[in-house]
Amino acid sequence: MRVVYNMRSDIRGVLLRSLDQLSECGYSIGVGFDGVEPVFVHSTYSQRWIDRYVDQGYLLIDPTIQFGLSSTGQATWKELERLFPSSRVFFEDAARFGLHRGNTLAISADGRVSVLSCSGPVWSKEDLRIARSALHALHALEYEPSNPVTLTEPVKDVLRLMCGGCKDQEIADRLGVKLETVRARRRTALQALEAKTSAQLISQVIKFKLI
Structure with a gap:
């Protein structure tokens, strides 16, 4: 588990560093928004601006988040100011903390929204490609959608032993059942999780903590 955790942390670090290259005075990213609450947040803006943002309750009116919750795609902060006229005070305040210009990117996947806002000049096509790739990768890394699949205890018994490396026989x-019964229960799990192989099945079972 420590190896998996470290690998996940390393991947996250690489992705976040790629965004550092795109920002002028910092960036913020929110992954897996449910309403205005993301499951993962990371910001490199100055602590002064972060404190100001929290003190003013800007989360509820932040046009970069409002954009992400209402549409997908990319927009400059100038475009957001036109799209959300009431955000003028927000952007004027941000400018006093050195955030004069920037870009926002919003994507939707797995029924959730992820938003990246990055200070700096208008992105080039290459910048946008890097930002989009990083945001999609971070969404996949940090947001794990819940799986509504419910498995019976007899099926779970088979899966536990499979995860422990046991073969069908x-x-x-161990369970005191016929070989055909074991295979039937495995097929049930494969169909329920839409897995094509036993390896995929075990991966899904572990990912969604089904046993």
């Missing part, structure tokens, strides 16, 4: 012997 050994599983049958």
Whole structure:
């Protein structure tokens, strides 16, 4: 588990560093928004601006978030100011903290929204490609959609032993059932999780904590 955790942390670090290259005075990213609450947040803006943002309750009126919750795609902060006229005070305040210009990118995947706002000049096509790739990757890394699949205890018994490295005959012997029964329960799990192989099945079972 420590190896998996470290690998996940390393991947996150690489992705976040790629965004550092695109920003002038910092950036912020929110992954997996449910309403205005993301499951993962990271910001490199100055602490002074972060404190100001929190003190003023800007989360509820932030035009970069409002854009992400209402549409997908990319927009400059100038465009957002036109789209959300009431955001003028917000952007004027941000400018006093060195945030004069920037870009916002919003994507939707797995039924959730992720938003990246990055200070700096208008992105080039290459900048946008990097930003979009990083945001999609961070969304996949940080947001794990819940799986509504419910498995019966007999099926879970088979899966537990599979995850422990047991083969079909050994599983049958341990559970005191026929070999055909073990295979039938495995097929049930494969269909429920839309997995094509036993390896995919075990991966899904672990990912969604089904046992």
